Amino acid sequence: MKISMDIELKDIPGQLVRALKPVSDFGGNLLSVLHQRDKKTPSGRIPVQLVFEIEERRLDRLVEVLKERGVNVARIGKERLKDSMVVLLIGHIVHSDVRETIDSIDSTGFAEVVELSLSMPAVDKKSAASVTLSAIGKEELKEALNILERTVNKKGIMVISSV
Amino acid sequence: MKTKPKTVRISIIGFGNVGGGVAEAVRRKREEIERRHGIDIKIVGIADLKGAIVNENGLSEDAIMKPKTRRKPEDMTSRDVIKEIEHEVMVEATPTNVENGEPGLTHIITALESDRHVVTSNKGPLALEYSRLMELAAKRGKELRFEAAVGGAMPIISLVRENLAGNGIISIKGILNGTCNYILTRMAEEGLPYEHVLKEAQEIGIAESDPSKDVEGIDTAVKLVILANSVFDMNMTYEDVEVTGITDITPDALKLANDAGYMIKLIGEVDRAGGLKVAPRLVPKDDPLNVGGTLNVATIKTDLAGDITVIGKGAGPIEAASAILSDIIRIYS
Ligand SMILES: NC(=O)c1ccc[n+]([C@@H]2O[C@H](COP(=O)([O-])OP(=O)(O)OC[C@H]3O[C@@H](n4cnc5c(N)ncnc54)[C@H](OP(=O)(O)O)[C@@H]3O)[C@@H](O)[C@H]2O)c1
Numbered sequence: 001m002k003i004s005m006d007i008e009l010k011d012i013p014g015q016l017v018r019a020l021k022p023v024s025d026f027g028g029n030l031l032s033v034l035h036q037r038d039k040k041t042p043s044g045r046i047p048v049q050l051v052f053e054i055e056e057r058r059l060d061r062l063v064e065v066l067k068e069r070g071v072n073v074a075r076i077g078k079e080r081l082k083d084s085m086v087v088l089l090i091g092h093i094v095h096s097d098v099r100e101t102i103d104s105i106d107s108t109g110f111a112e113v114v115e116l117s118l119s120m121p122a123v124d125k126k127s128a129a130s131v132t133l134s135a136i137g138k139e140e141l142k143e144a145l146n147i148l149e150r151t152v153n154k155k156g157i158m159v160i161s162s163v
Numbered sequence: 164m165k166t167k168p169k170t171v172r173i174s175i176i177g178f179g180n181v182g183g184g185v186a187e188a189v190r191r192k193r194e195e196i197e198r199r200h201g202i203d204i205k206i207v208g209i210a211d212l213k214g215a216i217v218n219e220n221g222l223s224e225d226a227i228m229k230p231k232t233r234r235k236p237e238d239m240t241s242r243d244v245i246k247e248i249e250h251e252v253m254v255e256a257t258p259t260n261v262e263n264g265e266p267g268l269t270h271i272i273t274a275l276e277s278d279r280h281v282v283t284s285n286k287g288p289l290a291l292e293y294s295r296l297m298e299l300a301a302k303r304g305k306e307l308r309f310e311a312a313v314g315g316a317m318p319i320i321s322l323v324r325e326n327l328a329g330n331g332i333i334s335i336k337g338i339l340n341g342t343c344n345y346i347l348t349r350m351a352e353e354g355l356p357y358e359h360v361l362k363e364a365q366e367i368g369i370a371e372s373d374p375s376k377d378v379e380g381i382d383t384a385v386k387l388v389i390l391a392n393s394v395f396d397m398n399m400t401y402e403d404v405e406v407t408g409i410t411d412i413t414p415d416a417l418k419l420a421n422d423a424g425y426m427i428k429l430i431g432e433v434d435r436a437g438g439l440k441v442a443p444r445l446v447p448k449d450d451p452l453n454v455g456g457t458l459n460v461a462t463i464k465t466d467l468a469g470d471i472t473v474i475g476k477g478a479g480p481i482e483a484a485s486a487i488l489s490d491i492i493r494i495y496s
Pocket of ligand 1: 177181211212241256259284285286287311312315477479480
């Protein structure tokens with residue numbers, strides 16, 4: 001899942017590296033680091049905003065390690081899935097591993113398949129599905145659609161997206 | 164003070180649905196056009212595969228209606244009419260050919276080289292040789308107009324280039340093929356399969372006996388190329404368009420779309436970054452692009468005026484003739 005985290009560092013060299021290392025140690029994938037050297041907190045620390053993806057179950061342990069290293073964790077935010085779109089699929093959807101199709105989106109960490117309705121006509125006729133994709137932002141939603149298109153095009157499934 | 168109307172002599176090359184529609188529209192509107200616009204349109208030559216008739220003083224209605232009075236093509240070809248009969252505007256309405264643009268391409272080049280303006284409904288030459296034809300027209304100081312080629316009666320080319328001049332155009336998307344719109348609308352309304360509705364459309368003359376150009380999205384793609392070149396100054400050809408047609412759309416898909424609040428429409432889309440795409444798309448039911456039957460529609464996204472949507476009849480002889488007449492009048496205003 002995608003996490004945004006505000007941390008506060010002591011104003012001595014080497015602190016940023018000290019704070020970022022545990023994130024990668026826990027398998028996290030840093031997406032952005034905003035280091036505001038010219039700003040200071042009232043206690044004289046330097047605020048830094050991090051955005052990273054990490055497995056949810058590892059988050060608590062990461063926060064502990066950061067604290068052990070003298071990093072203040074001021075705020076943790078889970079990025080919510082706030083943008084959605086409906087797309088339609090036509091083809092042999094079930095017989096082409098629908099689970100894998102869904103996983104291709106869910107495994108991104110920034111988007112999910114939140115709804116899927118399937119219609120199944122007679123055997124070996126093409127079926128249709130409407131799929132609702134949700135993502136944490138507009139760009140991510142577009143990327144999720146690209147991933148979906150790439151995944152199903154290989155399976156001969158047509159994707160009908162919204163205008 | 165009443166000024167003398169300007170006589171505008173025209174030839175009609177290709178005298179089928181559209182060419183005949185132009186003759187009919189001129190017959191009905193001639194007086195009104197003279198009164199309102201000060202131009203007197205005279206048809207001085209007509210040619211198609213059956214032959215040609217000409218009269219430099221203007222053909223009578225009788226002569227136009229009677230194919231038997233025509234000269235055989237061996238005696239007088241359509242090129243002869245274009246070259247040798249004195250006139251101001253050549254109306255080109257022969258069949259669209261997207262392989263090599265002929266015979267329209269030769270007709271248009273011949274007319275421009277003979278210093279005639281050209282007004283056409285024929286998409287082939289424009290989709291294949293747009294910049295070459297425009298350069299030739301400019302060199303000759305003549306106009307080449309083609310409102311009827313995209314969207315039939317629905318104004319789009321002049322709307323964007325003239326009425327919206329000053330706006331940056333971000334994208335144009337819409338339904339540019341009435342046959343596909345009819346088929347998808349009927350499938351959605353009746354829950355009928357594609358093959359069934361196609362047959363019905365063929366029976367009532369909305370789809371051709373070989374429907375492939377329409378249902379495979381080729382016709383829409385060709386119109387998109389014309390929009391890209393004329394509105395966005397691009398230099399595109401049919402090869403540059405990513406095209407998917409409607410033949411794989413199923414009633415189930417339409418039903419699922421409906422349940423989610425959408426219709427499926429064949430949408431052509433061109434944006435200023437150079438993306439040209441024709442594909443079935445989900446259109447929200449409350450979107451202005453959701454028009455039914457054989458209607459055409461286009462939404463033009465502009466930087467100043469916001470979104471503008473036009474809806475109109477995309478096909479039909481008189482509808483296409485309406486666009487052709489407007490083009491002729493615009494040359495002289
Ligand atoms: N129909 C519409 O609603 C519509 C709307 C917008 C644009 N358009 C475009 O307008 C054009 C005309 O459409 P249409 O429906 O009128 O087609 P149409 O009814 O098939 O008419 C085509 C005409 O062109 C003639 N022709 C064919 N080859 C010729 C040649 N080598 N030299 C001279 N004449 C030739 C045909 O003669 P014969 O009859 O002797 O074969 C016929 O008179 C097409 O390019 C079409 O894409 C049509």
